[in-house]
Amino acid sequence: MIDNHLPTAELQALDAAHHMHPFTHGAALAEKGARIITSASGVWLQDSDGARILDAMAGLWCVNLGYGREELVEAAARQMRQLPFYNTFFQTSHVPAILLAKKLAELAPGDLNHVFFNGSGSDSNDTNLRLVRHYWELRGKPEKFNVISRWNGYHGSTMGGGSLGGMKGIHAQGGLPIPGIHHIDQPDWWSEGGDMSPEEFGLSRARQLEEKILELGPDTVAAFIAEPVQGAGGVIVAPETYWPEIQRIVKEYGILLILDEVITGFGRTGRWFGAETLGITPDIMTVAKGITSGYIPLGASLVSDRIAQVIDEGDEFAHGYTYSGHPVACAVALENIRLLEEEGIIARAGSEIAPYLKEKWESLADHPLVGEAKIVGLMGSIALTPDKASRAKFKGDAGTVGYICRERCFANNLVMRHVGDRMVISPPLVITKEEIDELIARARLSLDETLERIEAEGLNVPA
């Protein structure tokens, strides 16, 4: 069905004239015209020309439950009728925020029994930054101010989130990073591992955390923040030696560990949280995206007993957002979690869908353009290379070949994103085996067409 709307070209012209897009080169988009999505169901999108597109990105890593779930629509409508808004400032509360906080405390690993609600992933990380510094102030150690994070990590694009992240393109605009944020290298063996084995490399990258702590002075470091699996950085899966060593280091030096589970939370890795899949014990966890399957914005900081107790006993925490614990968003999150649980979607994603997808995804590694294929649960990446044996990069600008591949995917009605010259997927958890076969077939076709194109243009050359 094509809804009654203006012709695509007119919509594109209006879009270019008035709509400023995030992370988009405006002039380039104006010339090309945006692809306009009009409806969706399950894992399928429909655009303004009626094309049916397989969404292997779950929107933006978030539509875990798939599109078109009436139950979430009903939950929002019910809550809007009963109480569309009330705040949680000044000693007031409401039922959806209370029930969701309780539910999150049950689901979260360890003693993360306390929830501070935010509006998104970015502002959840801003909350976390203030929370850890304030925690150490209350403990009488205000000099514990520095926070360590990783190059090519992603923690959002607000001043705090963008500073915590390690995206040089974000730092280059608007005076980031803010003071007291320090970055170490990422555990990306494929691109940066050199002659080391993955195991040696994982240890050496983890030990950069120890070196940075010693360089800054352990008494000046508040926290380390990282994604269990880097998402926006290209689905970078750390070698197995990495996380145990990180855990040892934060414990030894008394540094808080913030796990940014904005993508990995709510089933993405085949368990409720990446912390469980990878065996990590955080002090604070950031969640957003999948918490509502993207149907409505919501973020949260899940906080340990120890930290919450110190914060609660101190002076008023002078922080919060008008929409902290928005009742409609909380009602949708509760319904989303109910469906994920009662329909066994995460259990099935972990035990049935993830192993099937892994086998099919890794089979792409035999393609001449594909170096490594990595996958954890339902988030995967492939590294494109002109020479597998040497793990070579392409000679031209990084991302040129990835962009060509993404465009071929689009032309073949598959949404797969590129990060530099890596291609990434993160499909809805409800994807079926037949749809995975379709995804892989379209990916392979797109890789063939990319190879043909770059050979014709002389781009398939090692740097």
Ligand SMILES: *Cc1c(COP(=O)(O)O)cnc(C)c1O
């Ligand atoms: C998307 C993302 C964020 C930012 O969330 P927004 O809701 O876009 O502000 C933060 N951290 C990670 C790991 C993300 O993937």
